Amino acid sequence: MxxxxxxxxxxxxxxxxxxxxxxxxxxxxxxxxxxxxxxxxxxxxxxxxxxxxxxxxxxxxxxxxxxxxxxxxxxxxxxxxxxxxxxxxxxxxxxxxxxxxxxxxxxxxxxxxxxxxxxxxxxxxxxxxxxxxxxEGTESTAHFESMIGSSPAMTRLYDQISRIATTETAVLVCGESGTGKELVAKSIHQRSRRSQGPFVPVNCAALPEALLESELFGHAKGAFTDAKAQRRGLFLQAEKGTLFLDEIGELPLAMQPKLLRALEEGRVRPVGGDQEVPFDVRIVTATNRDLLTEVEEGRFREDLFYRINVIQLDLPPLRARGTDTLMLAQRFVEQSAKRSQRNVTGISDPAAERLLNYSWPGNVRELRNIMERAVALTPFDKIAVDDLPEKIRDYRSSQVFIGGDDPSELVPMQEVERRYILHVLQAADNNKSVAAQILGLDRKTLYRKLKQYGVSDSD
Missing domain, CATH: 3.40.50.2300 (Response regulator)
Known part of the structure; x- marks a missing residue:
């Protein structure tokens, strides 16, 4: 045709x-x-x-x-x-x-x-x-390690991972929550020369500030009340492998110079210890924050930012991945049906249309949860529209008109972004918190962009 x-x-x-x-x-x-x-x-x-x-x-x-x-x-x-x-x-x-x-x-x-x-x-x-x-099954679907998808954005990501995996360069993985940043880090590790070593993930946002230094660097016996024995920290547990520091943007400011020193010198000092211990690990970090804004606002050290951001990988949100959504949904249906021993084989056409139309603010994580729920609820062998949550069944996307086909009417990408942000702000009755949530930005980033566009609070 x-x-x-x-x-x-x-x-x-x-x-x-x-x-x-x-x-x-x-x-x-x-x-x-x-x-x-x-x-x-x-x-x-x-x-x-x-x-x-x-x-x-x-x-x-x-x-x-x-x-x-x-x-x-x-x-x-x-x-x-x-x-x-x-x-x-x-x-x-x-x-x-x-x-x-x-x-x-x-x-x-x-x-x-x-x-x-x-x-x-x-x-x-x-x-x-x-x-x-x-x-016909997702075995023939485009795979890259544990990731699924064949959209142009994911194809570019696969190519980037392949080229950097064999190096020792520090990598910063950026993307919205739920896009699969840890899967990217694992893919880098599995394709690296360190693949036979351990892959050690740590969520910087999940550890209390008081315990973070001990978790990362270890502690000596008697270093604090409950330190009844010496403990090797995660840096040493990841020896000859990869240490994945997730949500690095949540790292407390007081902890950042200690991490920077460890990365610069290749040594850690356990809490309560009097000697530094060398380590040999590759560092991969990830964040869903705009770290440049965090640096500008004084919440993240500039020297640490440049130390971890030698190469930046940007993960596309699910809404930008086209029919990858259906590939992932089918895989999640198969996995959930197998776990729950239910005879659910796929997704009906109308339900698939709803999945493609939805904006997926929670990205792949949200899709996985929705498919698990649908498999549990459906009385049919295929997921139907009524098996999906109301927010997906009734979702209507809003569109902003940008211009026609006349080249003289087309505008630069920055202008597209400006118009869309102002459109969302107007739809949210100028509530910047709501607008920032819809846009997937933090308030500081939204304020910075509005200032860039010359929009004041009074406007």
Missing amino acids: DPNSQGRILIVDDEANMCQLLEVDLRLRGYQPTWRTSAEEALELVKSEDFDVVLTDLRMRGLSGTELCERIAANRPDIPVIVMTAFGSLETAVAAIRAGAYDFVTKPIEMEILAITLQRAVTHRQLQEKIKVLS
């Missing part, structure tokens, strides 16, 4: 004049129409050629449109059929739907309504093709 085409349409009507009129109009709308004047001829053509939609009259000489629907539904169920019926013949339209038709339009044909119906059918068929690939 022509990549610029809206889709291939097979028109079936025993009146050649009607076929010709429809052909002319649909061609002007970007479709690739072909027509036949009998259902028998149409069935022969469908055997040898592929179409996105069959558009057929109901009352024809020879095989009727209803019989054509039945034959196509039996032999080519992937091709949606739209039937044309005389105004007032609702019973025949219902009969055609029962025979397998996707939708119907009434005569005389209103071309705008037909165009909308055709576009829905083409989109439905394309989605079915995507679901078909997923239903």
Whole structure:
């Protein structure tokens, strides 16, 4: 099919004049129409050629449109059929739907309504093709270590990981919460020369400040009340391997110079100890914060930022990964069904549409939880729309008009960002906390951007 085409349409009507009129109009709308004047001829053509939609009259000489629907539904169920019926013949339209038709339009044909119906059918068929690939299992899906996805953003990420994994360079992984930063760190480790050594993750936000230094550097016996024995810290536990410092932006300010000194010198001093101990580890860090803003606001040391940010990897949010969402959803369905021993094999077409339309503020983590919930609740072998939470079933995306196709009307990316941020701020009634939450920014970053755009509090 022509990549610029809206889709291939097979028109079936025993009146050649009607076929010709429809052909002319649909061609002007970007479709690739072909027509036949009998259902028998149409069935022969469908055997040898592929179409996105069959558009057929109901009352024809020879095989009727209803019989054509039945034959196509039996032999080519992937091709949606739209039937044309005389105004007032609702019973025949219902009969055609029962025979397998996707939708119907009434005569005389209103071309705008037909165009909308055709576009829905083409989109439905394309989605079915995507679901078909997923239903055959995700083993053939694009994998990279434990990550799944074939979107351009993920392909670029895989390439970056492959190129840096064999080096000893410090890596900072940036991305929203739930995007899979630890999976990236593990992939770097597994492809590195240290893959036979340990991978030691630590969440800097989960450890109390009083215990963080002891966890990282270890402590000597008697260093504090509960220190009844010497303990090796995580730096030494990760010897010859990789230490992953997650949520590095949450590291207390008082702890940052101690970490910087350890990284610069390759040695740690256990709490209560009088000797420094050398270590040999690769450091990978991660954050969902804007560390440059944290540096500007005095909450993160600039020298430490540049020490850990030799190479920065940016993880795309799930909403920017297209049909990766369906690949991941299918994998989570399979995993949850296996764990719970339920006969759930996939996702229905309407449910898949809802998943693709949703914005996924919680990213992959949220998708995993939603699929686990759906597998537990569904009475069917495929996840249906009613198995999804209301926020996904009823989600409606908002769009901001940026410009037309005229190059003189197009704007730079910075202007797109500015317009969208101001649009969200207006929709949130100028509540900057709400706007920052919607945008996935912290308040300081939002204030910095508004200042950059010349927007004051009074505005």
